Amino acid sequence: MFKKALILAAVAVVSLGQTAHAELTHVGEIKHMTTVYEDTLVHIARDNNLGYIDIRAANPSLDPWIPGDGAEVVLPTMHLLPDADQVGVVINLPEMRLYHYEKEGEAPKTYPIGIGRDGLETPLGKTKIVRKKEGPTWTPTQRMLEEDPELKPFYPPGPENPLGTHALYLDWPLYRIHGTNKPYGIGRRVSSGCIRMYPEGVIDFYAATENGTQVNVIDQPIKAAWIDDTFYIEATPSIADADKFEQSMSYGSRSISQDDIAYIRAKAGISADKLNWDLVRDVINSRLGYPIAVGKMSDTSKPGQLEDVMEVEKEAKADEQDAAEEEQASSQPQNETTENFYRAD
Numbered sequence: 001m002f003k004k005a006l007i008l009a010a011v012a013v014v015s016l017g018q019t020a021h022a023e024l025t026h027v028g029e030i031k032h033m034t035t036v037y038e039d040t041l042v043h044i045a046r047d048n049n050l051g052y053i054d055i056r057a058a059n060p061s062l063d064p065w066i067p068g069d070g071a072e073v074v075l076p077t078m079h080l081l082p083d084a085d086q087v088g089v090v091i092n093l094p095e096m097r098l099y100h101y102e103k104e105g106e107a108p109k110t111y112p113i114g115i116g117r118d119g120l121e122t123p124l125g126k127t128k129i130v131r132k133k134e135g136p137t138w139t140p141t142q143r144m145l146e147e148d149p150e151l152k153p154f155y156p157p158g159p160e161n162p163l164g165t166h167a168l169y170l171d172w173p174l175y176r177i178h179g180t181n182k183p184y185g186i187g188r189r190v191s192s193g194c195i196r197m198y199p200e201g202v203i204d205f206y207a208a209t210e211n212g213t214q215v216n217v218i219d220q221p222i223k224a225a226w227i228d229d230t231f232y233i234e235a236t237p238s239i240a241d242a243d244k245f246e247q248s249m250s251y252g253s254r255s256i257s258q259d260d261i262a263y264i265r266a267k268a269g270i271s272a273d274k275l276n277w278d279l280v281r282d283v284i285n286s287r288l289g290y291p292i293a294v295g296k297m298s299d300t301s302k303p304g305q306l307e308d309v310m311e312v313e314k315e316a317k318a319d320e321q322d323a324a325e326e327e328q329a330s331s332q333p334q335n336e337t338t339e340n341f342y343r344a345d
Contacts, residue, residue, distance in 0.1 A: 023086055025225040026232075027099075027107045030290055031075040035067050042184060046198060048075050051096050051112030051187020056245065057237055057289035076290035079110060080223040080234045088214030089129075089177075091195060093122060094221035094236045095289070096187050098177075098195065102208055111205060114180070114196035117189045118243055122217060127171045129213045132206060136167035136178065138345070144192065162345045164199055166206040170215060177215075178202060178345070189242055194345045222260060222284065224267040225291075229298050231268055231275060232291040235284045256281045271297045 033044070041064040045055040056064055058076040067073065082099065084090045086108070090099040093115055099108040116122040135157035145151055155161045164179020177195040179202035180186070186198050197205060221238040224231065241251045264280060265272040275295035283292045 024081055024105075024107055025227050026078060026080050026291065027110060028078040030078045033073050033075060035069060035071040035073055037069040039067060039071075040065050041067055041073070044073060044075075045112070045187065046183060048077060049110070049112060049201070050076065051114070052184070053096055053187045053237060053242055053245070054112060054289055055187075057287060060288075074288075074290070076288070078290055080225050080232060080291050081108070082218055082220050082223060084216050084218050084220075088216065089209070091122075091215065091217045092236075093124070093217065093219050094238050094242075096242075098197070098205070100205060100208065109204070109208070111197055111201040112186050113177075114185045114188050114191050115239075116191050116193035120192045121239075122191075122193050122195065123172060123175070124217050124219055126214060126216050127175075128215055129168050129177075129209060129211055130171050131169040132209070132211060133167045133169070134206070135165065136161065136163045138163045141174075141192075144345075164197075164202055166202045168206060168209065176345075177205070180345075188246070189239065191345050196345070221287075222263065224264050226268070226297070229296050230293050231271070231295045231297070233264065233280060233283050233294050234289070234291040235287045236289045237287045241287065251287060254285050254287065256284050260284060268295070271295070274299055 031048070035044070041055045041059060041062060042052065045051060052064075054076050055073075058074040059067075062068075062071055062073065079095070079097065082090055082092045082095075086101050087104075088101060090101070090108075091097075091113065092099070096113050096115055098111045098113050100111070101108045137157060138155040138161055140148075140151045140153065140155075145153065152160075155163075157165075159181060162181055163176065164181060167176050167178035169176050175194055177197065179199045180196045183198050185191070185196060190196075219239065221236045221241075223234045223236075226232075237245065237251055241254075244251055264275070268275060274297060279292070279294045283294060
């Protein structure tokens, strides 16, 4: 029932246009579809420019391989834009999504990506594209060869090349944005730190970028914005959540933190007391990965009591210690359960 309510809250954003603010607030729109017997969520994701974690987070009750005939699927194809300069390329690791701002004032193109796995994380920070190559070659490192003895010492251009058909080399040594010969790794933490794209996505992205384009890699699992009169929150599984999901098909619970509250209050501004803070907590805990409406600036039915916000802050402070202890108790060394089918670069 809760998930259904959140979906209904999200539907309101489908036909909204961009606001008149200096910076854009969102891109895309929420869509829905009904499956037929042959459908899998993995294939539906690729057909709709989504990755594995996108489709699974938005539809946690559905089997990714056998959703069944007549299943209702949420397509999380709307995104609040990350809090970063809207220039060049912005990569938000928790979303496993790349935003490409081609022209000032225009909505970016977005692409699902695969990112670095535990111990080989994709780095944060700013860099730039320094070289582009169609038909790249690939030479595995010694560590890669030891990890996967089936790898060849050299890969020429072709269908077996893990870099796919196109590669864009970054100013960080050994890091690239590239295609893949294993598209089911998109939306997963399975690379050695590089950014993977669907074969069709990297072709489009390659053609639209130039050497010198800025690339800004960030870590923002929670985003929020006013769209006209309505305040939306988009909570995405964190990088650690993605690992948990691969291991147990569950994220576990997630309490709202003091940092979350401070961020949301800052984004909501003087109307923060107009938000439904119970719903805010539910959205952050559910991490469905698409924007949910949590309040209206013009809502006269809610008087807007500052005490509501203060109570949430008090509870968050009390819960934070419990959440930290739970995380510490449940943390274990990463099991190597992700098959090498998804790995290489």
